Amino acid sequence: MKRIAGMILLAFGLTGILWADSTLSINGAGATFPYPLYSKWFDEYHKKNPNLQINYQSIGSGGGIKQLTEGTVDFGASDLPMNDDQLKAYQEKHSIGILHFPTVLGAVVPTYNIPGVDAALNFTPEALAGIFLGKITKWNDPAMADANKGVKLPAQDIIVVHRAEASGTTFIWTDYLSKISDEWKNTVGAGPAPKWPVGLGGKGNEGVTGTVKNTPNSIGYVELIYAESNKIPYGTVKNASGVFVKPSLAAVSAAAAGAAKAMPDDFRVSITNAPGKDSYPISSFTWLLIPEKFSDAAKRDAIKGFVRWMLADGQNYAEGLSYAKLPKEVVAKEIKAIDKIQ
Amino acid sequence: MATTSKTVPGASPIPGARSFLSRLREGDEIARMITFLFAASVVLVTLLLVFELWRGSALPRHKFGFAFFRTSVWDPIFDQFGALPFIYGTLVTSITALLIAVPLGIGAAIFLAELAPARLSDTLEFFIDLLAAVPSVIYGLLGVFIVIPLMRLYIQPALKSTLGFLPLFQGPAYGVGFLTAGIVLAIMVIPYIISVSREVLLSVPRDQREAALSLGSTHWESTWKVVVPFARTGIMGSIFLALARALGETMAVTMVIGNTPIISASLFSPGYSIAAVIANEFTEATGDLYLQSLIELGLVLFLLTFILNGLARLLILVTSKRGSETALA
Amino acid sequence: MSARLRWRKFVSGFMLTMTGVCALVAVSVLCFILGYLVFHGGTSIGWNFFTKLPAPVGETGGGMANAILGSAKLLFLASLFGVPIGFFGAIYLAEFSGSTVAFIVRYAADLLNGVPSIVIGIFAYSMVVLPFKHFSTLAGGFALGLMMIPITLRSTEEFLRSVPNALREGAMALGASKWKTIATVIVPTAYRGILTAVLLAFARVAGETAPLLFTAFGNRFWSHRWNEPTASLPVMIFTYAISPYDDWHRQAWAAGLVLLGLILAINIVARAILSRGSAVPRS
Numbered sequence: 001m002k003r004i005a006g007m008i009l010l011a012f013g014l015t016g017i018l019w020a021d022s023t024l025s026i027n028g029a030g031a032t033f034p035y036p037l038y039s040k041w042f043d044e045y046h047k048k049n050p051n052l053q054i055n056y057q058s059i060g061s062g063g064g065i066k067q068l069t070e071g072t073v074d075f076g077a078s079d080l081p082m083n084d085d086q087l088k089a090y091q092e093k094h095s096i097g098i099l100h101f102p103t104v105l106g107a108v109v110p111t112y113n114i115p116g117v118d119a120a121l122n123f124t125p126e127a128l129a130g131i132f133l134g135k136i137t138k139w140n141d142p143a144m145a146d147a148n149k150g151v152k153l154p155a156q157d158i159i160v161v162h163r164a165e166a167s168g169t170t171f172i173w174t175d176y177l178s179k180i181s182d183e184w185k186n187t188v189g190a191g192p193a194p195k196w197p198v199g200l201g202g203k204g205n206e207g208v209t210g211t212v213k214n215t216p217n218s219i220g221y222v223e224l225i226y227a228e229s230n231k232i233p234y235g236t237v238k239n240a241s242g243v244f245v246k247p248s249l250a251a252v253s254a255a256a257a258g259a260a261k262a263m264p265d266d267f268r269v270s271i272t273n274a275p276g277k278d279s280y281p282i283s284s285f286t287w288l289l290i291p292e293k294f295s296d297a298a299k300r301d302a303i304k305g306f307v308r309w310m311l312a313d314g315q316n317y318a319e320g321l322s323y324a325k326l327p328k329e330v331v332a333k334e335i336k337a338i339d340k341i342q
Numbered sequence: 343m344a345t346t347s348k349t350v351p352g353a354s355p356i357p358g359a360r361s362f363l364s365r366l367r368e369g370d371e372i373a374r375m376i377t378f379l380f381a382a383s384v385v386l387v388t389l390l391l392v393f394e395l396w397r398g399s400a401l402p403r404h405k406f407g408f409a410f411f412r413t414s415v416w417d418p419i420f421d422q423f424g425a426l427p428f429i430y431g432t433l434v435t436s437i438t439a440l441l442i443a444v445p446l447g448i449g450a451a452i453f454l455a456e457l458a459p460a461r462l463s464d465t466l467e468f469f470i471d472l473l474a475a476v477p478s479v480i481y482g483l484l485g486v487f488i489v490i491p492l493m494r495l496y497i498q499p500a501l502k503s504t505l506g507f508l509p510l511f512q513g514p515a516y517g518v519g520f521l522t523a524g525i526v527l528a529i530m531v532i533p534y535i536i537s538v539s540r541e542v543l544l545s546v547p548r549d550q551r552e553a554a555l556s557l558g559s560t561h562w563e564s565t566w567k568v569v570v571p572f573a574r575t576g577i578m579g580s581i582f583l584a585l586a587r588a589l590g591e592t593m594a595v596t597m598v599i600g601n602t603p604i605i606s607a608s609l610f611s612p613g614y615s616i617a618a619v620i621a622n623e624f625t626e627a628t629g630d631l632y633l634q635s636l637i638e639l640g641l642v643l644f645l646l647t648f649i650l651n652g653l654a655r656l657l658i659l660v661t662s663k664r665g666s667e668t669a670l671a
Numbered sequence: 672m673s674a675r676l677r678w679r680k681f682v683s684g685f686m687l688t689m690t691g692v693c694a695l696v697a698v699s700v701l702c703f704i705l706g707y708l709v710f711h712g713g714t715s716i717g718w719n720f721f722t723k724l725p726a727p728v729g730e731t732g733g734g735m736a737n738a739i740l741g742s743a744k745l746l747f748l749a750s751l752f753g754v755p756i757g758f759f760g761a762i763y764l765a766e767f768s769g770s771t772v773a774f775i776v777r778y779a780a781d782l783l784n785g786v787p788s789i790v791i792g793i794f795a796y797s798m799v800v801l802p803f804k805h806f807s808t809l810a811g812g813f814a815l816g817l818m819m820i821p822i823t824l825r826s827t828e829e830f831l832r833s834v835p836n837a838l839r840e841g842a843m844a845l846g847a848s849k850w851k852t853i854a855t856v857i858v859p860t861a862y863r864g865i866l867t868a869v870l871l872a873f874a875r876v877a878g879e880t881a882p883l884l885f886t887a888f889g890n891r892f893w894s895h896r897w898n899e900p901t902a903s904l905p906v907m908i909f910t911y912a913i914s915p916y917d918d919w920h921r922q923a924w925a926a927g928l929v930l931l932g933l934i935l936a937i938n939i940v941a942r943a944i945l946s947r948g949s950a951v952p953r954s
Contacts (some may be wrong), residue, residue: 023895027806029625029888036728039891043727046892053892055900063626071804086628157514164601166418166626191419193623200516200612201601202913203622209915214490215517229729230915321729373850377763380756381776384820388779391786391794398797449693457687458694466698468942473701475938477878479905480927483912484704487920532697562683590787592881593909617789617881624793625885640790651785 023050024298029057030064030077032204033106033169033223034286037321038077041314045306052302058204062166062192068289069093074299076289079106079168080175080192081268096293099340100267101307102285104315105256105324107247108172109234109282111227112219113212114139114154121235122147122244125281128237129181131158131219133188134198139217147238154217161211161220164201166193172284173221176272180281221282225322241277251280252324259285260327267334283324293342304341311335392644399638401631410638416603416619418627423635425642427603431520431613432643435595436588438524438609439531444581446528447535448570451577454536455543456565467540474533482597485526490517490598493525498610509607518600521609526594531584538583542576542661543569576661582654586647592617616643705931712928715921720929725891725902731918735926737893741808741901742877742930744894745887748812749819749876754869757823764824765831766853777825784821791817792882800886806900811887815876822872830864831857863944870941874934880905904930 035058042054059067061078068076069090081100082090090098110123127143130136136143140153163170171192178185188194200215202208205226212220213232224247227234236244245251255274263269273281288307294300311334315325326334402410402423413424450470454463494517501511546569554564570577600612601622616639627633719734726733760780764773795814800806834857842852858865887901889910894901904926911923 025892025895025899027900039727040730042891055890055892057889057900060626062628066626066628069628070801072800072806159514159516165622166628189419193418195415195417195419196602199602200518201614201622203596203601204913206910206914206916210913211518213915215494217514225729226915369851370849373853374763374767377759377767380759381763381768381772383756384760384776384783384824385779387817387820388783390798391783391790394794394797395790398793446693446696449690450697453687453690453694457690466694469698469701471942472935472938473697473704475874475878475934476701476704476931477880477905477934479878479880479908479912480704480708480931483908483923483927484707486912488707529700532700536694536697560679560683562686563679566686586785590785590789592787592789593905597909597913617787620789620793621881621884624796637793640787640793643787644790647785647787648782651781655781 024052024302026052026054026075026299026302027057027073028054028064028075028077028288029059029067029073030289031061031079031168031286032058032206033061033079033108033167033172034077034104034323035205036225036229037104037318037323040317040321041310044317045309045314048309049302049305052306054302054306058206060163060165060192060204061168061171064289068098068291074294075291075303077103077287078289079284079286080171081266081287082289094291096291099290099292099337101288101290101334101337102267102326102330103288103310104318104326105252105271105283105285106322107224107252107280107283107324108169108176108221109224109227109247110219110237111209111212111222111232111234113216113232114156115216117151117153118233119148119151120233120246121151122238123235124238125177125180129177129184132160132162132177132197132199133181133184134160147244156217159215159218160196160199161202161208161215161218162196162199163193163205163208164203167204168192168284168286169205169221169223170194172272172282175270176282179273228322237281239277239279239281240273240275241279243277245278245280247280247282249319249322249324251278252283253327255279255281255283256285256324256327260329263330263333267330267337290341292340300341304338307338307341308335395637395641395644399634399641401634402638405631410635411642414603414605418629418632421629421631423631425616425635425639427605428614428616428619428639429642430605431599431603432589432615432617432646434520434609434613435523435527435599435615436585438521439527439588440581440585442525442528443532443535443584447532447580447584448539448577450532451536451539451543452565452570454540456561456569463540467537470533470536474537478530478591478594481526481530482594485522485594485598489522489526493517493519493522502610510609513606513608513610515610516600516612518598519610519612520599520606523595523599523613523615524609526598527588527591530591530594531588534584534587535580538580538658539573539577542573542580542658545576545661546572573661575657579654579657579661582650582657586650586654589650590617590643590647592621596621616640708924708928708931711921711924712926715925716928717925720922720925724893725907729916733922735902735904735907735922737890738902738904738907738926739929741887741890741894742904744808744897744901745811745815745883745903746873746877748808748897749815750869750873752812752816753819753872753876754823757820757872758827758865758869760820760824761827761831762853762858764828766849766857777828780821780824783817784825787881788818788879789881792885795882795886803898805898806886806888807898808887808894808901809897811883811901811903814882814886815879818876818879818882819872822875823868826868826871827861827865830861830868833864834860863947867941867945870937870944874937874941877934877937878905878930880909884909 038056042056046053064076064078067073124147138155140155174194175190178190202211205222208220209222209226209230212218236246239245254276255271259269259271271283311331318325410425414426415422415424494515498515505511550568551564554568595615596618602612603614620636624636627636722736723734724737791814795810799810799813838856842856883903883906887903890900890902908923908926911919
């Protein structure tokens with residue numbers, strides 16, 4: 001008994017010694033929306049810098065902001081900029097500020113699973129709001145049928161799937177719905193965890209995709225890559241100019257074009273329901289949330305190095321994973337902002 | 343303990359003049375102190391846990407009071423928190439689980455205690471104990487990939503077409519929901535019911551059975567009318583134990599309940615349980631009130647299981663006492 | 672035979688058969704779970720599973736080497752924290768304490784044992800994660816260790832108590848002090864039982880997921896230090912099972928098989944130890 005215990009102790013001691021190397025670990029947590037890209041980035045960056053590992057956990061944007069504020073992670077990530085109250089709360093707790101760094105752009109798409117329907121469905125803003133308000137309950141409702149002539153929609157109940165936890169994807173989705181539907185704005189509102197009128201909750205973009213995939217006659221909303229990589233159909237959405245636009249990188253970039261020219265210094269900006277006939281209306285930047293000051297210089301330099309790499313080489317991974325690259329103006333502005341990290 | 347020797351305070355001798363015996367006694371004193379510290383730490387940590395839950399939920403307790411348990415709005419945007427849908431979901435899934443697990447479990451326990459030859463009974467009991475050791479995340483895994491599709495494709499449509507007139511079985515067949523969670527929970531708690539009930543049934547004195555049989559009862563009658571009533575309180579105890587376990591179960595439920603805070607008469611409807619909402623939202627609850635509301639939910643869960651566990655232990659104790667008293671008499 | 676008697680005999684036979692069916696159902700559930708896991712997990716498990724780190728999201732391949740080591744570290748820490756408290760606490764209860772103190776300690780242990788695991792998670796988060804400002808192996812080990820305490824304590828105490836008093840008195844009569852008696856006579860006599868208790872407690876927490884969600888958190892890489900977040904098998908099963916990726920589902924099954932295999936093996940070993948060593952007469 002004692003001998004075994006001793007051996008186990010020794011083994012752990014040895015691994016401890018072997019591993020007490022110079023590896024620097026940085027922990028981040030937050031948005032699930034850019035998770036496929038981030039995990040790729042951090043994996044690649046780790047290969048380039050074997051002594052640095054950036055561990056990112058996709059717990060949702062709300063969680064990213066919360067854990068950053070609690071100080072349990074080194075940086076956060078979110079699909080919605082921190083609001084003034086949250087920034088103030090952080091400032092009061094740590095007496096430093098938070099910097100927002102846009103990383104890429106993405107699209108939130110309505111995704112569905114209707115047996116027998118493979119076509120890309122057209123969604124009007126009214127139909128989306130109606131479905132998520134629980135006013136439109138059957139797939140063959142006129143609001144859907146009129147926009148999809150030639151597609152045979154079943155007379156089945158619509159099963160709405162939404163996020164179970166506080167989420168930036170939800171914020172983008174509800175931010176859009178609030179802009180196009182007064183009823184939504186007044187009864188539900190825009191936020192990372194609204195009080196849903198109908199539907200099932202899935203945890204993370206992963207969970208919503210999984211639930212939609214496994215549930216016939218369901219509709220959910222996820223980041224484009226989740227729908228693409230899982231081969232579940234997604235629809236087009238009618239934009240502010242009245243055109244049905246298929247979510248694509250070009251359509252997302254088009255939506256960002258206006259904002260890129262008038263980017264505020266803190267990078268906090270919403271681009272849902274953007275004008276322009278090519279713009280996909282449910283697009284958004286996604287941000288890294290980085291404290292202004294690090295007490296650990298090694299961590300600070302590592303993070304600055306990563307952001308610099310992310311803005312240059314890192315951007316090249318974006319399109320392969322269905323995220324739109326940052327507009328050039330934004331990249332230039334961010335490179336200047338890196339020096340604010342101290 | 344009768345043999346415990348009491349150390350007389352103040353009897354320790356002056357340094358230098360220690361006798362062999364008193365030094366030993368001092369060793370005992372040290373051992374007693376050390377082990378006492380460990381034992382006390384158990385109490386301390388438990389108190390600390392209760393205190394933390396109490397302290398951590400001060401905001402919602404003051405702001406909402408008892409309304410926390412009566413309102414059903416869970417809206418982090420507008421800082422409104424009502425626990426009713428979670429309490430409802432927790433109770434409904436647990437009760438559904440018991441409705442399935444109790445008859446099955448007690449039936450199996452009767453078989454093991456009354457019918458099966460001792461060797462078979464012990465072998466089966468061994469398997470059932472193993473079943474109790476399967477971690478909940480694995481039940482969740484099986485729930486997601488086996489129970490949910492089965493429910494959606496076969497069981498829920500079948501229930502809908504036969505019993506659909508009842509409000510219990512209406513609405514779209516999501517696959518996830520109260521009923522699915524109840525079934526997964528039932529599978530999880532059956533081993534507890536069997537183990538404890540079997541033990542209690544076995545402790546019923548032989549002569550009770552023999553008396554009933556000699557009066558002309560059939561085997562079943564002697565079991566159902568004499569042995570089971572004799573063990574009734576103990577069996578109730580096992581049920582309470584199972585209920586406590588079902589109430590606090592987290593992972594398996596989170597994976598199959600649908601995670602939507604609604605109160606619905608239909609068992610097909612997705613719902614939410616206290617443990618599941620904590621698991622999903624605890625790391626991301628921004629704002630003190632939100633976080634503390636979740637902690638208050640934890641406190642509620644703690645109190646529920648605390649009361650049930652207490653009742654369960656009391657009942658089991660009463661039965662086994664009665665059994666041994668009768669056996670002696 | 673009267674019709675009534677025949678009816679009663681029929682009912683008796685029928686109901687007894689039904690109880691048999693119930694037992695059959697309960698046991699076949701286990702067989703089914705095992706069979707399904709072995710089938711799905713077995714086809715998904717490979718060398719990579721034990722040696723590779725997780726691949727980036729959405730890419731196939733990779734393994735759970737870091738989660739396996741993470742679980743081992745968590746359980747090691749949990750045992751280091753939970754077993755001594757349970758063991759020495761049990762010695763106090765069985766050998767030293769008066770009845771009031773024993774009642775309080777036992778009551779607290781039962782209370783702790785009944786606390787839902789998710790609530791243990793909340794406690795560990797506010798006790799360890801928040802003060803240290805880190806999700807960490809330490810916090811996860813603390814949470815799991817807490818859950819080991821009551822199980823170890825209560826069963827160890829029972830086994831200590833079942834050591835016949837004659838042995839105690841014999842040792843004392845030979846002039847051994849109390850602690851010597853405990854260390855050289857009582858504990859060795861009951862050691863099989865104690866070992867079983869510890870093993871069962873270990874197996875019980877090995878599969879716990881809920882307390883790790885916000886203590887050990889997760890990690891896509893190796894966790895190098897005790898105060899860093901770490902991956903663990905149960906949490907990996909959870910996140911992979913609810914994900915949309917088929918390859919992750921495959922790995923969740925594999926992880927489930929490994930975890931369940933470990934837990935059942937410990938259970939069987941524990942029971943074998945107990946049944947072989949009948950030095951402790953069971954009351």
